[in-house]
Amino acid sequence: MNRYIDFALKRPILVLCILAIVTLILSPGMMKLEFDNSIDVFMPRNDEEYLYYNKVKEVYGDNGRFIIISVSDKNLWSPGTLRKMDELIRDLEEYKEYDEKKESLRLLKLDSLIAGGSLPYDAFILSFHDDPSFQRLLRRKTEVIFGNVEKLSRWKLKKLKKEISRSNDFKKQELIDEIIAPLTAQDITGKDDVLVIFDLVDVGDDGERILPTTAAEMTAFRKKLERNPAFEMGLYSRDKKTGEITDFGIIIKLENMEDQDPIARELFGIINSHGSLDMVTSGIPIVNIWAIDYMHNDLYVLVPIIMLVVMVIFYFNFRSLRGVILPTATLGLAELWLLGLMGYSGFRITSLALTLPPLIIAVGSSYSIHILNQYYADFTSITEVGKHEGLRRSMSHISLTVLLAGITTFIAFMTLATSQVTAIKEWGIASAIGVMFAVFISSSLIPAALSLLPHTMPRLLLRKDKTLRTTIVDRIIQLMTKGAVLHHRKVIVVLIILMTFSIAGLFRLKVETVFLYYFKENGPVREAIHIIGEKFGGGDNFVIQIDSGEVDGATTPKFLTAIENLREWLLLTENRDLNIGRTDSFSDFIKTMHLAMNNDDLSFYKIPETKTDIIDYLELYAGDDDDGNGRFDEFEPFVDENYQSCNILARLYRKKDFRVGTTEISQIKEKIIDHLTMNLPRDYSFCVTGFPTMEVKLVYYVVKGQLQSLLLSLIVVGIIVMLLFSLLKAGVIALIPMSVAVILNFGIMGWLGINLDMATSIIAAITIGIGVDDTIHFLNNFRHLRTRGLSIDETISGTLAVSGKAILFTSLALILGFSVFTVSNFRPVILFGLLMAMTMIATTIGALLVLPTIIKATNIDLATPEKKSLLYRHLNLGKIFGLDETDSSGE
Amino acid sequence: MKVRVLLSIVIVMFLCQSCFALTGREIMEKSDALPEPQTAESSAVMNIYKGNRVLEKEFEMLAKKFENDEDKILISFIRPTKIKLLTHSHTGQDDDQWLRLSSGKIKRIAASDKGKAFVNSHFYYEDLGSRNIDEYDYKLLGDGKAVGEDCYKVEAIKKEGTKVYDKLILYVRKSDYFVVRVDFYRKNKFHKYLENFEIKKVEGILTPYSAVMALADGKGKTELKIEKLEYNKKMKDSTFNKEALR
Numbered sequence A: 001m002n003r004y005i006d007f008a009l010k011r012p013i014l015v016l017c018i019l020a021i022v023t024l025i026l027s028p029g030m031m032k033l034e035f036d037n038s039i040d041v042f043m044p045r046n047d048e049e050y051l052y053y054n055k056v057k058e059v060y061g062d063n064g065r066f067i068i069i070s071v072s073d074k075n076l077w078s079p080g081t082l083r084k085m086d087e088l089i090r091d092l093e094e095y096k097e098y099d100e101k102k103e104s105l106r107l108l109k110l111d112s113l114i115a116g117g118s119l120p121y122d123a124f125i126l127s128f129h130d131d132p133s134f135q136r137l138l139r140r141k142t143e144v145i146f147g148n149v150e151k152l153s154r155w156k157l158k159k160l161k162k163e164i165s166r167s168n169d170f171k172k173q174e175l176i177d178e179i180i181a182p183l184t185a186q187d188i189t190g191k192d193d194v195l196v197i198f199d200l201v202d203v204g205d206d207g208e209r210i211l212p213t214t215a216a217e218m219t220a221f222r223k224k225l226e227r228n229p230a231f232e233m234g235l236y237s238r239d240k241k242t243g244e245i246t247d248f249g250i251i252i253k254l255e256n257m258e259d260q261d262p263i264a265r266e267l268f269g270i271i272n273s274h275g276s277l278d279m280v281t282s283g284i285p286i287v288n289i290w291a292i293d294y295m296h297n298d299l300y301v302l303v304p305i306i307m308l309v310v311m312v313i314f315y316f317n318f319r320s321l322r323g324v325i326l327p328t329a330t331l332g333l334a335e336l337w338l339l340g341l342m343g344y345s346g347f348r349i350t351s352l353a354l355t356l357p358p359l360i361i362a363v364g365s366s367y368s369i370h371i372l373n374q375y376y377a378d379f380t381s382i383t384e385v386g387k388h389e390g391l392r393r394s395m396s397h398i399s400l401t402v403l404l405a406g407i408t409t410f411i412a413f414m415t416l417a418t419s420q421v422t423a424i425k426e427w428g429i430a431s432a433i434g435v436m437f438a439v440f441i442s443s444s445l446i447p448a449a450l451s452l453l454p455h456t457m458p459r460l461l462l463r464k465d466k467t468l469r470t471t472i473v474d475r476i477i478q479l480m481t482k483g484a485v486l487h488h489r490k491v492i493v494v495l496i497i498l499m500t501f502s503i504a505g506l507f508r509l510k511v512e513t514v515f516l517y518y519f520k521e522n523g524p525v526r527e528a529i530h531i532i533g534e535k536f537g538g539g540d541n542f543v544i545q546i547d548s549g550e551v552d553g554a555t556t557p558k559f560l561t562a563i564e565n566l567r568e569w570l571l572l573t574e575n576r577d578l579n580i581g582r583t584d585s586f587s588d589f590i591k592t593m594h595l596a597m598n599n600d601d602l603s604f605y606k607i608p609e610t611k612t613d614i615i616d617y618l619e620l621y622a623g624d625d626d627d628g629n630g631r632f633d634e635f636e637p638f639v640d641e642n643y644q645s646c647n648i649l650a651r652l653y654r655k656k657d658f659r660v661g662t663t664e665i666s667q668i669k670e671k672i673i674d675h676l677t678m679n680l681p682r683d684y685s686f687c688v689t690g691f692p693t694m695e696v697k698l699v700y701y702v703v704k705g706q707l708q709s710l711l712l713s714l715i716v717v718g719i720i721v722m723l724l725f726s727l728l729k730a731g732v733i734a735l736i737p738m739s740v741a742v743i744l745n746f747g748i749m750g751w752l753g754i755n756l757d758m759a760t761s762i763i764a765a766i767t768i769g770i771g772v773d774d775t776i777h778f779l780n781n782f783r784h785l786r787t788r789g790l791s792i793d794e795t796i797s798g799t800l801a802v803s804g805k806a807i808l809f810t811s812l813a814l815i816l817g818f819s820v821f822t823v824s825n826f827r828p829v830i831l832f833g834l835l836m837a838m839t840m841i842a843t844t845i846g847a848l849l850v851l852p853t854i855i856k857a858t859n860i861d862l863a864t865p866e867k868k869s870l871l872y873r874h875l876n877l878g879k880i881f882g883l884d885e886t887d888s889s890g891e
Numbered sequence B: 001m002k003v004r005v006l007l008s009i010v011i012v013m014f015l016c017q018s019c020f021a022l023t024g025r026e027i028m029e030k031s032d033a034l035p036e037p038q039t040a041e042s043s044a045v046m047n048i049y050k051g052n053r054v055l056e057k058e059f060e061m062l063a064k065k066f067e068n069d070e071d072k073i074l075i076s077f078i079r080p081t082k083i084k085l086l087t088h089s090h091t092g093q094d095d096d097q098w099l100r101l102s103s104g105k106i107k108r109i110a111a112s113d114k115g116k117a118f119v120n121s122h123f124y125y126e127d128l129g130s131r132n133i134d135e136y137d138y139k140l141l142g143d144g145k146a147v148g149e150d151c152y153k154v155e156a157i158k159k160e161g162t163k164v165y166d167k168l169i170l171y172v173r174k175s176d177y178f179v180v181r182v183d184f185y186r187k188n189k190f191h192k193y194l195e196n197f198e199i200k201k202v203e204g205i206l207t208p209y210s211a212v213m214a215l216a217d218g219k220g221k222t223e224l225k226i227e228k229l230e231y232n233k234k235m236k237d238s239t240f241n242k243e244a245l246r
Helices: A002-010 A012-032 A048-060 A079-093 A100-115 A121-126 A132-146 A154-173 A215-227 A261-273 A284-318 A321-344 A353-377 A379-385 A387-418 A422-452 A472-486 A488-506 A524-536 A557-570 A573-578 A587-597 A611-620 A662-679 A691-725 A728-752 A758-786 A792-823 A827-858 A870-874 B024-032
Strands: A066-071 A176-180 A186-189 A194-199 A236-238 A245-254 A279-282 A541-547 A580-584 A645-652 A685-690 B039-050 B053-065 B071-079 B084-089 B096-100 B106-109 B136-146 B149-158 B167-173 B179-186 B189-202 B205-215 B220-231
Touching: A002 A012, A002 A387, A002 A422, A012 A321, A012 A422, A048 A541, A048 A685, A048 A691, A066 A261, A066 A284, A066 A524, A079 A132, A079 A176, A079 A245, A079 A261, A100 A154, A121 A132, A132 A154, A132 A261, A154 A261, A186 A215, A186 A587, A215 A245, A245 A261, A245 A524, A261 A279, A261 A284, A279 A284, A279 A524, A284 A321, A284 A353, A284 A524, A284 A792, A284 A827, A321 A353, A321 A422, A353 A379, A353 A387, A353 A422, A353 A758, A353 A792, A353 A827, A379 A387, A387 A422, A387 A691, A387 A758, A422 A691, A422 A758, A472 A488, A472 A792, A472 A827, A488 A728, A488 A827, A524 A580, A541 A557, A541 A662, A541 A691, A557 A573, A557 A580, A557 A587, A557 A611, A557 A645, A557 A662, A573 A662, A587 A611, A662 A685, A662 A691, A685 A691, A691 A728, A691 A758, A728 A758, A728 A827, A758 A792, A758 A827, A792 A827, B024 B136, B024 B149, B024 B167, B136 B167, B149 B179
Parallel strands: A194 B106
Antiparallel strands: A066 A245, A066 A279, A176 A245, A186 A194, A236 A245, A541 A645, A541 A685, A580 A645, B039 B053, B039 B220, B053 B071, B071 B084, B084 B096, B096 B106, B136 B149, B149 B167, B167 B179, B179 B189, B189 B205, B205 B220
């Protein structure tokens, strides 16, 4: 390290050039960063339940993630509303079935227009007057790219074509599995002994829908819609008081794919462009879009604002331009390097990885403040021995401590790389690399820059008599010193009380990974979910799979009756705590056929009594089987290819006034399992899965996994400190302030009712990151001063005067910096900001009060023992890092 | 012309006449003029290949020619269901179809979606109906090979009415004008094809004893095999009455 610092001081321009070149190489990688909020990144690939969930998705399609639209126009039954709805559905249908000929003709026409040069916008749109769907696509894309334009230049037309080709690529993939809507649905009737399969809205020979226009046609359409009981809360919804139909439902089911975000965005864009229709849109793909947008906003808007706030605090601390620019540049470069590297290496930004930039700000601030602070602390001695030599001594000493702190944090974070969960593993690796970037940049940039800059003390830091001003930071340090040295017993008593209080709070701590509660209560996301829940029973569902145990077993009356009994039980008033808003199953089709075969007599809307009837109905169903797997497309979500097992899709209604969080979902699942265990015929088996159950599983893998890793990190940190100081006591002591900070943090969360979720659980890891840093700085300085023959009290006081100041500066900067997160739209990010501030206070108290108090109370001497045990002789980390007897700080 | 796809196995017959420089229409007229039986009685097995499963269905079929070139066909399933389907084919208008369920209930199928699958097979209701030669425009595309035979390739595009398919490409065997293969195009894509095999002359009538309707993407097929066949056997008209379904 000494040699490196020497090099940085001798060749500062070269070092700065290297930093600039690496930044130029890495930062473009940021553009490649992708956001991922899918459940898959949080699930270990070998989890049995997750594997089963995936298997179910393979067999039955992805039934949990669909887009649901509620159309609630005032004039619902008017030709205008139906026309607008039809236009929306037509636009969506282009992504369901790709018409190669049509799309090629469109592109050819577009090419010919581009060849003709610039065009007035209206004339351009008008040239596609015979293709309204394409006109709408062009309008939408033009508005997105250029806003309101009157003229389209050739360049703009080319850009527009590029966007249209992008949409075309989506269309080619045919990523929409099904669009279920009143205008696209079919039904079957058997009235007057005539079996008719009919479209709710007639389709002409040309394949175009013939929308009802007259009052009589509208009434007929309404009658068709209301005829089949299965359509209620599926294709339409009624006002619970008046019984009037108030909403039409449109469900867009996507093909099973890992990353739905790109196609979901394209479709959401289409939906939003039909703004003249009064709609509410929800469903998991839409919620994910909101989440990713919020994450994007937090990353690209809030993080720079945090840096700005931190810069202001830097100025108040150092009162000089270099005091602002050098730490800020360190943070900035570390962020660019990390995010760039993540972009290049394909790491995805998950809701967990969103905490990485703040973490880098935290540790980067700490490192650079420590280094700069050391410079000002050693200002006089540097002046005395000469700038170069003085800087070499000062920077070597502090950079070594920063390196040690960095390496310990690096190893602590790397323990997370052992996690089975991809998101946590990636977080561990990325945070560890980020920490090392911050160490490298701070110990290169600051010494190199200081060597180039004139050696001056900012005037604002000096009093009239040219001695250093006593700041509020100094007063706090004096207070801490006093507490640790003179009142250590009282401090310990207060600490014990505080810990008891915090441990009690730990028991109140709730774990919550349900994504819904990440959004603000009255924000658009939760509002939409509540409306969809109220009108259509929910936007995501449990999948209850019942297996008959034999091929074709699902086609028996006994099996289907068991399914119907379960569905009935799920919706019983006495089972309102299950929060199931609607169920769908294979039995609906059989009941509909039975109704049709019995002259539409509603008393036959039930399971037939004989298997023969069911088999006949299946022979006659005559549905499409686009993928040729032996099931009609309509059956796919509900029954397997062998007709052996069936899915019941039970929509979870996330009510406004009733919390359906992780705990409640677990309880619902347990209640369903208990009921099935008791009531399902013995020869059938079952399984309850689906998106809500996967959300619950996240608790285990993300939060519990995170906490387990935290424990491992603590142990690793303890061992490293022990080996560094060749003292078991040092390792134990190092853990105390960090553990106090973590317990205090979780305790307060428990008392304040802040849930432990993906973002808040990561705070513990950040606490360790900061805590290790503070502790190592303190311990190293303490031992350094102690070896000079000072008493414990003097050593504590001296250590706090140097290390304490840097620790306090860092905390102040970060407390105010992270308060910016409170303006986020994402609840966990707001809480993350608040908790980060709390963590800063806790780690600061841990390092500045708890640590010296424990040292004072136990009279622990951190001097290296003369006789070392075999372990320390072979694993002498202190010697490796030049910390042991060979320490050459020069102070 | 009756280019009956499913029922071609038992009733579609074409006469062999050699000629030169024919148009598409002329080729199809020759094919249409092949001898047909007055009645046909057969039993057949249908194997439907879908996903990992093979669904086997067995049925008996009675067919009779009536006045005005109209046919009546009764399909009685033996397994796995006992459904019966009676079709009265009319020239120039929609067919009438009645269905008898295993339970004895009878329903008239008024407007079954012609593009939908028939008893879960790869045949559609459209394939069961009759096709009049004048309903299509024909174009000779040239020569081609199908089921190992030299054929004329004729494109047929429906002129009016419900269009389940955009176009058909018929492979007409040069030696006898018998249609050995049909390619079906739907939504501008090659959708599925029918191939006739084991074409034998029974009482002077060309008859395929085996046929395969397969999806173009290879995702499934339906094989049809005739187990027993008898032509021009005496049949009562009443056998084909709706009441006889009971």
